[in-house]
Amino acid sequence: MKVLQFTIPVSHEKSVIVERVCLPYHYPYLHRHKEIQLTWIRKGEGTLIVGNNMHDYSAGDVFLIGANLPHVFKSNPEYFDHNSNKKIEALTVFFNPEGTLLPLFNMAEMKPALTFFQQYQQGFKVPHSIADKVVAAMVALDKASGLDQIIQFFNLIKGITSAKCKLSPLSTYGNLPGITENEGIRIGNIYNYIIQHYSEAITLEDVAKVAYMTPESFCRYFKKHTGNTFISFLNEIRINEACKKLIAHKFESINNVAYKCGFSSITNFNRVFKCVIGVTPKGYIDSYNNNVISLNRAAG
Known part of the structure; x- marks a missing residue:
């Protein structure tokens, strides 16, 4: 039997990782990673479980999930039907302000952005007022390469941090990121059992x-x-x-x-x-x- 990890490693071939997926359903196991995750749901419906809270999601939604924050995108039951032709499509950007990007975020001009991500460690749903701007920056980032990708990353950060309204956290239980790997695996097994039964x-x-x-x-x-x-x-x-x-x-x-x-x-x-x-x-x-x-x- 394959042993599922709780902390999922993300490829570090680049400073900013862009992942485009088209699958029958989302990865169905509670997990976390060191990188901040920004996900645009292009197709699909279900429930996003983040920390101790649940949020419905559908096509067009954009979520920012903080570093080390346990989460799972649980596709609706019909996506797991063997006879279903449904698919999910999503575009995700992973980045770690405390990893290879630390020198960038230590620049005086980037300190407000670093403070913003520290303030919203529990994540948030990107408001509709800036969602189109954020999605456009994500798509441009996906298409870019080399130095142009870093330029588009700056545009993305500018878009995310431009929200003027108060952002509600996805999770309201702040101690969850501190759980150990073994505890995370056990909690993941519990969540998965409840979700499936x-x-x-x-x-x-x-x-x-x-x-x-x-x-x-x-x-x-x-x-x-x-x-x-x-x-x-x-x-x-x-x-x-x-x-x-x-x-x-x-x-x-x-x-x-x-x-x-x-x-x-x-x-x-x-x-x-x-x-x-x-x-x-x-x-x-x-x-x-x-x-x-x-x-x-x-x-x-």
């Missing part, structure tokens, strides 16, 4: 076995290293998937969605849904439909 009746005993711990020890460990309780993380995964199913209009009933997302009763589903989202499942569908109608009217 959320639709089933997962028990505390089941997931504790994955971590080779007693249930009591596992509860303390998971809370300490993720900032979440096991139940709250599992519920967020399930409700996140339920939201996608509800607005896709490909379900027979709300009850059907509840059972397909791992809930054994509609009463519990409704209670957890309102606790996580703030409204009932029906209220969520009505709100979504009203927003769609409003957007269509505005476009018309």
Whole structure:
């Protein structure tokens, strides 16, 4: 069996690494790396798990993920269907201000940029107001070579740091980057198990076995290293998937969605849904439909 690493090494053939991928689905394992990651989702939908938080993603979204910040782009379930023709496409830029680029970021003119990345170590979603500018710089960087690539990198940094609005962090649990490699592998295995089995009746005993711990020890460990309780993380995964199913209009009933997302009763589903989202499942569908109608009217 292949041993999965938690800290993934990124090629250091260049100071700035550009990676273009076209695959059936995103790399499905929680991991981290020393480089800051800037990813433009060209095609694909799913959930981005960063540290202790979850964020939906779709085509057009751009995310900056801080150095050593554990993350996984979890493609929607249909991308893993053997009969699916769906593909994901993404363009990613990796760079490490504290590696080979350190002399560059130590320049007086670059100190504000270095401070910016230190301030946003927990990452952020690039706001729509500058997303087109950032994507254009990423594409230009991908096409460039040699000295021109460094010039385009300057343009990219200028674009990223031009955001005038307050940027919300992707993760709100600041101690996660400090976990050891072995702890990261164990947490990754736990996350992967929950992500793959959320639709089933997962028990505390089941997931504790994955971590080779007693249930009591596992509860303390998971809370300490993720900032979440096991139940709250599992519920967020399930409700996140339920939201996608509800607005896709490909379900027979709300009850059907509840059972397909791992809930054994509609009463519990409704209670957890309102606790996580703030409204009932029906209220969520009505709100979504009203927003769609409003957007269509505005476009018309």
